[in-house]
Amino acid sequence: MIQSSINTNIDTVAEQQTHREPVTVRTVGRKATITKEELFQAALNLIGPQKSISSLSLREVAREAGIAPNSFYRHFKDIDELAIELIDRAGIVLRQILHEARIKASRQNSIIRSSVEVFIEQLDADEGNLSLLLREGFTGSRSYKQAVERQLNYFQQELQDDLIRLERLNNSKIAHPELVAKAITQLVFNMGAKVIDVPVAERTAVAEQTMIMIRMILEGARHLDEAQFQ
DSSP, X not given: OHHHHHHHHHHHHHHHHHHSOOOOOXXXXXXXXXXXXXXXXXXXXXOBTTBOGGGOXXXXXXXXXXXXXXXXXXXXXXXXXXXXXXXXXXXXXXXXXXXXXXXXXXXXXXXXXXXXXXXXXHHTOTTOHHHHHHHHHHHSOHHHHHHHHHHHHHXXXXXXXXXXXXXXXTTOOOSXXXXXHHHHHHHHHHHHHHHTTSOHHHHHHXXXXXXXHHHHHHHHHHSOOGGGGO
């Protein structure tokens, strides 16, 4: 039931991402109405590599969105509620992108490269979803870190399912796929946090090292003698 609900949310957000027009937030004067999506975009406009959502004020977001502060409360009770929903939204969008990349992969080598390359590409994407998760996961408040951790658990579960599926296609099997998925998820997100502000050449080198480490994890899991761990 939980996974079904997650997939439904992913499909819904992905469809919204595909069909909606680019959001223009800044306006002259104040708007009479505002959508959640416009408030999300206003917050993303204001934060950056060195600025957390927790540093924003409600008035800043309202001004960026072109609304009176009171209009903010039609959708959120405070900045924290907006931030947590924005983190959830970012996770859903990114999981859909990475899931599609893995679905297109037919071999383990391609699933590794396609996933890492798509992950790196998202660091430079205009949407800012990945940078948001990386920043709040390491420097955000406790509630923000918990929201990011929930999203990482979803990433981990979906990666586990895809790894099992691909191993079956290749007539092979990995020991403890849940731990393999956890190790890979943590490795890739730590890599992302490390390279988010570095030059492209250095970022590429770290990504290549990460792919090698992922292959090492997978090969080790395929040849693990579980009897040694009893």
